[in-house]
Amino acid sequence: EAGVTQFPSHSVIEKGQTVTLRCDPISGHDNLYWYRRVMGKEIKFLLHFVKESKQDESGMPNNRFLAERTGGTYSTLKVQPAELEDSGVYFCASSPLGVETQYFGPGTRLLVL
């Protein structure tokens, strides 16, 4: 069974540009989560989808971040316009409905110059 996949693995962009990160959850997992780790700090929750609905987006830092999950399958996280402080590793995780354990992807390393 394929795990959670994320694309791209790395992205280097300039301040003010737009970047879109993609996450493909494990097949059949209706829960999908985004987390972020800024350099040297803890991994922080961004938001949680149940199927295509946003269940909890309390961790989204500001309105420059937009997450979508059309059709309840893969998800995208768009940062527009990117700022220097957005640099970090963005993790996606998924789990089946009713299951607490989350399965994480390899992360996308974003560097904003």
Added chain:
Amino acid sequence: AQSVTQPDIHITVSEGASLELRCNYSYGATPYLFWYVQSPGQGLQLLLKYFSGDTLVQGIKGFEAEFKRSQSSFNLRKPSVHWSDAAEYFCAVDGGGTYKYIFGTGTRLKVLA
């Protein structure tokens, strides 16, 4: 507010030595507790988890963790470390089944040959 503390940012041990990584949490009741590992270039892999029951939990790769309610701790242990255990280890909690993990800042383990 919930929080997780991993007091040791870096730990160095010799191969074959025993290992204990500390994790303390702050939460009113017993949360769901997790240990994840991130090897270089890899994503977060679940080592073990505690929800209820036996307070000594066995995980993959020979790791175990013990939940101590009185100390609000969930320390990770391994009797004999292998060079391949060099990685960063994260403790996480999910209080109240919110599906929103709170992570510690991580402990980076270095193994000396």
